[in-house]
Amino acid sequence: MTKPLEKTVRTPSAMRAPIQEMRAFNRFYTNLIGALDYSRHLYVPYTLTESRVLYELAHSPHTDAADLRVALSLDAGYLSRLLAKFERDGLVERAPSAPDPRRQRITLTTRGRDAADLLDERSREAVGSLVADVPAAERVRLTTAMRTVRDILEGTGRRRGGVRLREPRAGDLGWIVQRNAALYAAEYGWNTEYEGLVARIVADFAQDHDPHLERVWIAELDGHPAGSVMCVRDKNPGTARLRLLLVEPDARGLGIGDRLVSACVGFAREAGYREMVLWTNDVLAAARVIYQRHGFVLVDEKPHRSFGADLVGQDWRLPLGDRPA
Incomplete structure (x- = not known):
């Protein structure tokens, strides 16, 4: 008889006390706010x-x-x-x-x-x-302690990829073109042919897109753009296309790429697309790991000469369900 899988996660001893204290504080504060809500009907008649x-x-x-x-x-x-x-x-x-x-x-x-x-x-x-x-003498201590908790956890959130995904603002679409061109030139030696491709993709979106079926996300870190991705309609009915996934070098390792792809896939599924596809190149190994994590499957690849380099292009596909777009 096959034995059931056992959990193998082990909490380091140095983490146990902070974890216990944080969970205890969370229960205490949730109960406290809940009691205030119940006794004073804070939100009635709203949720x-x-x-x-x-x-x-x-x-x-x-x-x-x-x-x-x-x-x-x-x-x-x-x-x-x-x-x-x-x-x-x-x-x-x-x-x-x-x-x-x-x-x-x-x-x-x-x-x-x-x-x-x-x-x-x-x-x-x-x-x-x-x-x-709360005694007057303790109020300063209370507010200082709460500010300290917020500051520490906000800093932790940033190191762990606690970014904000938002809609593009004026200038953001131009930023997508500029950063794609600069980063791929610096990291892979791609020429202006790639910049032209990105500019056409972005221009097509800016000039004509359906906000119910197409969208751009900007990942913002410390008030500055740190990444982006697009979901656009593919030429095949019921198919969404993921395009131009980008994460700034100094923001990598924080899970930003994973969050951007997750938002893109979730939006496509919610919009009613049956599948999502993307085209990439085999040299983009880090992005490929993210796509695989979200269930994309490689369906075709072929060598090509583009952007001043010899590359292997790859087509990936993710089924989303049977709802019509």
Whole structure:
């Protein structure tokens, strides 16, 4: 009889105490906030997620739906239903974005702003009552300790790839062209033929794309672009194409490439594509490992002379399901 697999992960002894303390603190703080919510009905008649959306809209008056989805890490379908509910309740208004009519701008109505202000006031009062019970001499210690925890974990998050994926802003598409050209020239000696290819791909997207079926992600680290990827429609019906995956050299090893591919595949699946394909070259070994990790399978390869180099081009494919695009 085959024995079941056993877990082989071993926690280093030096990590056990911090892990236990962090888990204990997490349970304590979650219970504390939950008790405040229960006793004071902080979010009634809204859910916690609905309250987060109202808060974000109140503090970001020029918000597009796509940016809101990225900022709060929400499923596109769920956010769309939530905003439709808010619109029916007279809390928000939706209209085409002035910079890009294909995007949807979300603004709070007077009623929506009143609701957001009420939720904010309840939260301040609840936390204020909690802090009021802390002796004055301990409040500085408390706030300092909380700031220290945040600073340490934010630094840890950066080292582990704690980046923000966002929609492109003005200038980002040009950055994609420039960085692709510069990096591949420096690392592989590719000539301007590759820059021309990237420029055409980006220009085609900028001039005509369906935001429901095509998208660009920018990975931002410390406020600066650190990577990018694109999902565009392929010529074959029901097929999405992953293009121009890029991670800056000083940001590699943080899991950025993996997050970009994950976002691209998730979007394609959610949009209803049946499969995703990509074309790459065998010299890009690090990217190939990421594609394989996400289930892409090599379906064809052939040698070619491009970008001033002898290369082996590869076609990869990932089935996404049977839903029609």
